[in-house]
Each structure stands twice: as structure tokens, then as C-alpha cells.
Amino acid sequence: MNGDLSSLQVQDLGEQKLLQILQRFCPAEIIGDDAAVLSTLPEQSLVVTTDVLIDNVHFSEVTTSGKDVGWRSAAANLSDLAAMGAYPLGITVGLGLPGTLRVSWVEQLYEGMTACLQQYKTPIVGGDVVRSPVITIAITAFGQADPLRLIRRDKAKIGDVIVVTGVHGAASAGLELLLHPESAFPLSNGDRDALIKAHQRPQPRLDVLPILFSIFNSPTAPLSPLPISGMDSSDGLADAVVQICHASGVGAVVERTQIPLPTTFDGWLTNEQALFYALYGGEDFELVLCLPKEPAHALVQQLGKGAAVIGTVTDESTVLLRDQKGEYPDQVLTLNRGFQHFS
Amino acid sequence: MNGDLSSLQVQDLGEQKLLQILQRFCPAEIIGDDAAVLSTLPEQSLVVTTDVLIDNVHFSEVTTSGKDVGWRSAAANLSDLAAMGAYPLGITVGLGLPGTLRVSWVEQLYEGMTACLQQYKTPIVGGDVVRSPVITIAITAFGQADPLRLIRRDKAKIGDVIVVTGVHGAASAGLELLLHPESAFPLSNGDRDALIKAHQRPQPRLDVLPILFSIFNSPTAPLSPLPISGMDSSDGLADAVVQICHASGVGAVVERTQIPLPTTFDGWLTNEQALFYALYGGEDFELVLCLPKEPAHALVQQLGKGAAVIGTVTDESTVLLRDQKGEYPDQVLTLNRGFQHFS
Numbered sequence A, B: 001m002n003g004d005l006s007s008l009q010v011q012d013l014g015e016q017k018l019l020q021i022l023q024r025f026c027p028a029e030i031i032g033d034d035a036a037v038l039s040t041l042p043e044q045s046l047v048v049t050t051d052v053l054i055d056n057v058h059f060s061e062v063t064t065s066g067k068d069v070g071w072r073s074a075a076a077n078l079s080d081l082a083a084m085g086a087y088p089l090g091i092t093v094g095l096g097l098p099g100t101l102r103v104s105w106v107e108q109l110y111e112g113m114t115a116c117l118q119q120y121k122t123p124i125v126g127g128d129v130v131r132s133p134v135i136t137i138a139i140t141a142f143g144q145a146d147p148l149r150l151i152r153r154d155k156a157k158i159g160d161v162i163v164v165t166g167v168h169g170a171a172s173a174g175l176e177l178l179l180h181p182e183s184a185f186p187l188s189n190g191d192r193d194a195l196i197k198a199h200q201r202p203q204p205r206l207d208v209l210p211i212l213f214s215i216f217n218s219p220t221a222p223l224s225p226l227p228i229s230g231m232d233s234s235d236g237l238a239d240a241v242v243q244i245c246h247a248s249g250v251g252a253v254v255e256r257t258q259i260p261l262p263t264t265f266d267g268w269l270t271n272e273q274a275l276f277y278a279l280y281g282g283e284d285f286e287l288v289l290c291l292p293k294e295p296a297h298a299l300v301q302q303l304g305k306g307a308a309v310i311g312t313v314t315d316e317s318t319v320l321l322r323d324q325k326g327e328y329p330d331q332v333l334t335l336n337r338g339f340q341h342f343s
Helices: A015-023 A066-084 A101-117 A171-180 A189-198 A210-214 A235-247 A271-280 A293-303 B017-021 B064-086 B103-118 B170-179 B187-200 B208-216 B237-248 B271-281 B295-303
Strands: A036-038 A045-054 A085-096 A124-131 A136-145 A161-164 A229-232 A252-253 A289-290 A309-313 A319-322 A331-333 B036-038 B045-054 B087-097 B122-132 B137-144 B161-164 B230-232 B251-255 B288-293 B306-314 B319-322 B331-333
Touching: A045 A066, A045 B137, A066 A085, A066 A101, A066 A136, A066 A189, A066 A229, A066 B230, A085 A101, A085 B045, A085 B137, A101 B251, A136 B087, A136 B137, A136 B187, A171 A271, A210 A252, A210 A293, A235 A252, A235 A271, A235 A289, A235 A319, A252 B087, A252 B288, A289 A293, A293 A309, A293 B064, B017 B064, B045 B064, B064 B087, B064 B103, B064 B137, B064 B187, B064 B230, B087 B103, B103 B122, B137 B331, B161 B295, B170 B187, B170 B271, B187 B237, B237 B251, B237 B271, B237 B288, B237 B306, B237 B319, B237 B331, B288 B295, B295 B306
Parallel strands: A045 B122, A085 A124, A124 B045, A252 A319, B087 B122, B251 B319
Antiparallel strands: A036 A045, A045 A136, A085 A136, A161 A289, A161 A309, A229 A289, A252 A309, A319 A331, B036 B045, B045 B137, B087 B137, B161 B288, B161 B306, B230 B288, B251 B306, B319 B331
């Protein structure tokens, strides 16, 4: 890459580099979290997050029902709010639609979105619909959070333990089953359908917040910021741990055998396949949290259902995947995967 | 159009019809304004508005600089907030970008946005960037408003007068000059540039709000809702008056000779051309307000620079364009133009 910026193309850069360029135009304090926080409103912070989904990039209108696309896009945005410690207030939906698109697909899209949102009494409060050669879905979700309960990425401390709120790998295995039905052998139909449902109907973990907060406090507001950091695992578990550590200037050791996997993986996938889905598959929309040991174990106990302590925050500069049993050598986890959107 | 909804295409419907279908999924109370209002936050209402812009639909990357697209997209969203009586808190920007797009164009886009936003100390607080075959810009702006100072569309009352906060037609005439430079004759270069600037650098009328509110109250909060309704003229002056009247269940008479036009139109355009730009051109981003006569005249006097009373709200079912001088017969203004996005 030479110095001629005017001839540079987006595809020359990759997402991270492009964001760096664009972030110069944003206030420094708002960069690097799942959602934006505005503190101008009294008592509660306004938390805002936005996502854009494009046909044939993030989904395929041909193979995915509007309902599934709608549910998943709403879930992804609510998950970003949950990852910030925020309760949703509403979303806006901007749509770009080709003239030839079936109206029923758009209706299903909204049905899927509202089905997911209604679980959390969250309204669609506005939108825009325009003509576009490609189906485009731009969702902005906003929520509110107690400023002392905001969950940031950059507060992980050495000695914290790392908690995941549920199993990982199910959503991406479900997608694989949709794309390659023949790979289901020897899964039972019930197990196959459960994995596909994990992909089609992921649940944002807003239910974790009251449990998490109750461990630290009485229901009233805390007096100082809670010692929690984290984000969601929408881009994969490895990505989440590495992003948190990078933002916090710490390292971590993740114990290979502690990563909770779907029981349906047993006897279907090899250890390597299972771990690949869990670490890099993405879209499980669980929370990945770093917090002191005692409340972490209390949280895991209260959550049940796949929640687990998977590792420890260290003073190293890397995130290591370690095998307690010593069968596999340590591996360094990196951000390399999942950031090639423009290639 | 037969009853087979599953085969219906978006292009079969037009925007209004499609929105009707989609609005079934939204709470009834939030439909029909420039921006969404949430009352869950204490004291101030949160006001949210969203716009999606597509290359070759709303702008052309080939003929329009990123800076102009950025400024205008930010201005359009801030104008929606101003039209609600809300002061901006921030915007989010979702971008879909083709891999082959020049990075410099994207930088210019952000430069244009921030140049407009900085006038109002409004930050870009978040965003998303994804790959798309077509440049897509999804902006969500949110602001706050005193609930008693919210400006709705549906509160126009018979006897109110109609105020515009500035001249109309300049922005669309400027666009015409960009598309057909030869049409400038016999405009001076200075006049031509002023009209082009009206298109490229429109100003959201947030400056109107403190003046408007001060006419009704002391700077402290009002005790009852202000008797103001309105919206912005982004889709043209005719559209704004008709929309307000339709939402309020009233009619109006607009006096042809009272519509403020750019002085540069004199000796360049015919009366018909000038009126066409003013009524249907759009993107002037002025406010169109209905309010009682006395405060209306106070507002016009304090605003100066093209602000004018252009008509009266009536108990008729139509919006009539009338010529005081009697040279032209009454015309009924309709929404017909500007709603053919999917045709």
C-alpha cells in the first residue's frame, strides 16, 4: 500500500482499518463498545446500538425466511444492549428494498422482529423504507442503563474470572445443518432441529442482567461502578475474549475443557470441530463477562443451563487456549478470523 | 390487484401502502410524525428519527461529493428533530459500502456529516459498516424535548395561521442547476452558486426552537402543551401542508403570493416554474408551523429572512392554493407527487 490515499479502496483496508479512519470523526469516549452511551439524560444513561444487514452478505432472502432474518436482527441488537447492561426502550428499522421483493417476505421480517421484541416489551418506534437494488436492514436499538451498572469492554482486571452465560457453537452448527443437511448424520431429528433453532431463534441474554445485578447489590442503585466487564459473543467466543482483553490491556487463559458445548455435539462432531464452532462460529449471543471469582461462581450457579467459568484474566499480553489435561499444546487466540468483510 | 397477497411485490404498492402494512407492527401512538417519541425517560422525552439513503436513488456517488451527501444526510435528520421541537443528542451511522468504493469518498462523507453536526454540538455516537453492492447510508438521530413542547403534525386547529420559516424552492433549483448547468442563463455566477449551496448545504432550523418557545413562555417549562403543530418541508411545501392538514382533520388556504421565494428567481424563472420548485421541489428543510395568529406574527418578525405567514387553517377538507390577485383559479394541493418511490 503506497501513500496515495485518494486512490485507496475500502477493500484495500479491511473493516478495522476503515473504522479507525472513521473514528477520527467520533468523540473518543464513545468508541469501542457494543453500543453508544449518552449521559445527558438524568439518572439513566441512554444506550444506542446500530446494525446493518445486507442480503447475500448477512443472510440470503432465497434460503432464509423473512421471519428468521427479522428475529435474528432484533436479537442481535438487543444482545448488544444486554452486553452493555442496558434494558431496551425501542428500536428503529430502516429498510432498503428492491421493487421485485415479495411483500410477504417484508411482513415476515416484521413478524420475526416483533416476535423477538415482544418478549421484552420493546416497540419498533420508527423507521424508513426506501428503494434499493439490495435488501438492506438497518436497525438502531436504544436502551437505558444505570450509569454505575454499565458493562464496558475495557474494565477487565487481572485475577477476574471469565464467565460465559451459556453453551457456544450451537448457532453456527445449526447454520451448517441448514447449508449442508447431509452433515446431520447421525444426529437425531430432534437434536438437529434444536441446533437449527439455536441459529434461527437466538435469545438475547437480557434475563442475565437482574440476576447479575442482584448478586452485587440490593435492587437499589449501586454506590460505585460494578466490577464487571464484558460483551456478547455475536462474533464468536474467541473474538469476545480477545476484544475484552485487548481493550483492557490484559491477557487471559481459557481452559479448553471448560467451554460449554451443546450436548448434541457428543458423538456427532470431533473435538476440533466442536471447538471451532464454539470459538469462531459466532451468533450464539451469549454474554462473556469478566468479574471477581466469588460473584462469578454465584452467577454461574444461578444461571445454570450451560453457564460456566471458562478461564482467568492474566497479566500476559495474549489470550491462551489451554488444555487442562495436557493433550493439546497452548494456542494463542487472535482476532484474525471474522474481520475480512471487504476482501 | 387481486387478493393473492403472497405474490404481491413492493412495487405493486407504493410507499404509503407498504408503510400501512408495516405500521401494523408498530404501536399506534408513535405513527405519523417525523420522529418517534418515547416517554419512559424522566422529564424529557427521547425523540428518535431514522433515514436510509441509497446511491443512485437519493444521491449519485459519481456526481455528488461525499461531503455534500454527508452534510445533507445529517441536516435531514436534524431537521426531523427540529420539526418535533427536539434538540439533538447524537446520531448513529450505518453504512453499506461496495468494496470498490474510494475510501476518500467515505472520509468526505463523514467530514460533511460532522461539519453539519458540529454547528449543533451533536456527536456521531455509533455505527456499523458492512459490505454491500450499493452505497447505503442509514442514519438514526435522537434528541430530547420537553413533552409539553413537542411539535406534532396532528394538532393544527381551525383559525391557526401557517408559517414557513424561510424561502422555498432554492434547494431544488440548485439541484436543477447542477444537473443542467445550461439552465443557469441569465443568472449571475453568485446567484447560481447561492442556489447550488442551498442544495448542498441546507441548514436544519434548530435555531427556530428557542425563538418559538420564548414567544410562548418564560424559559422555564410550560404548564400545558404549546398550541403549535408542524413538520419540516423536506418533501416539499405542498406535502408538508397537506400532511399536517390530513393528520389534523382540517383544511387550509395557502396564499400563492405569500409563499416566500428566493430573490434570485426574479427574472430567471416564470411564476409557474418558481411555484413548482417551492411547492414540490423539497429539501429546503424549513419548518412549516400552524399556530395562533398573534404568536405566529411575532415569530415571523423575529425570524426575518424569508419567514412568512402563508395561509390559514380552515374547516374545509382540502388544501387550496389561492391567488389573492385573482389571476389564477384556486388549485387543490395533493400528496400525489413524491410518493412513487417504488414505481
